[in-house]
Amino acid sequence: MNTEEIQQQKEQVQQIWKKRPLIISGPCSAESEEQIMETAIGLAKTGKVDVMRSGIWKPRTRPGSFEGIGVKGLPWLQAAKKATGMLMAVEVATPKQVENALEFGIDILWIGGRTTVNPFSVQDIADALRGVEVPVLIKNPLNPDLELWTGAVERIDRAGIKDIGLIHRGFAVYGNTEYRNPPMWHLAIEMKMRYPELPFIADPSHICGNREGLLGVAQRAIDLDYDGLIIESHCTPDVAWSDAKQQVTPAQLEDILNHIVWRKEDKENIDHAALEKFRQQINNLDDELVELLSQRMQVADNIGRYKKDNEITILQTNRWNEILEKAIAKGEKKGLSREFVTKYFDAIHMESIAHQNRIMNE
DSSP: OOHHHHHHHHHHHHHHHTOSSEEEEEOSBOOOHHHHHHHHHHHHHHTOOSEEEOBSSOOOSSTTSOOOOOGGGHHHHHHHHHHHOOEEEEEOOSHHHHHHHHHTTOSEEEEOHHHHTOHHHHHHHHHHHTTOOOOEEEEOOSSSOHHHHHHHHHHHHHTTOOOEEEEEOOOOOSSOOSSSSOOOHHHHHHHHHHOTTSOEEEOHHHHHSSSTTHHHHHHHHHHTTOSEEEEEBOSSGGGOSSOGGGOBOHHHHHHHHHHSOOOOSOOSSSOOHHHHHHHHHHHHHHHHHHHHHHHHHHHHHHHHHHHHHTTOOSOOHHHHHHHHHHHHHHHHHTTOOHHHHHHHHHHHHHHHHHHHHHHHTO
């Protein structure tokens, strides 16, 4: 490309990168030139997809599985971009893959969950990206470790990449669950709060592992103010070479996107008086909660002094179990989940133990 074409490409990438919601879709794996082109044309016809994704290299858990078509699939994406005008995105796991992707004009790169778990691999990719202008999306690591995810962001940032985004693809846990990779929304929300300036995109396909749950997870993500979605789409998903159960046709994708209620963090030209009234009620209740918790800890201090004077241990397991079960029962009657009450009272208990421990060791 000449200088003018390169500049136009950069402007197009920046325009799409800033779009909200950002919709990314495409097959789990590139399988053939025909499959890529048919899927690309189908996605373009929806008028809703900004970026086409496709796996060229597929890091798999065990050997013997389909591990991607390799470099020969990159020209297929070039042709699909030329035919549809959509940007193209691929996953990279090694410096050589970064080099190959950039050589074929791939617009956006992403680092997968299997790579994010390894700081050495992320650093190798970061080194390969020095001096390059390309947006990089970083998926959460397979295991629920926000420090690994944060570390990957820091490594890519230090390589000089200006456009970094996050993909929430769920976390791997042992045993059967409702999801292929449980979302663990609380962890994703914490990461979103750490980096509020970075685009935050949900990956319902890898969270669900099936088509049936895609809409529900996508809606939950939008309700939590995610900036976009990445959903796998294939022209004939039932015969896909990888992850067939979680892929949908372009038409099915369009139907999912049409059924999502696209909420925003805030809207202009509406009366916020009612909302502000509720928020003030929340503020008042929060103030009361903090005051009550302070009073509770003062009582815990007194208990700590009594235990110290009478040589009684801090931890009283049976007593705490009774308190917790009563709180859970009462909370459930009031519409509070068992999980919430348990976490809330566990936090109070640990703070109480810390207060008593400090008294013990004065």
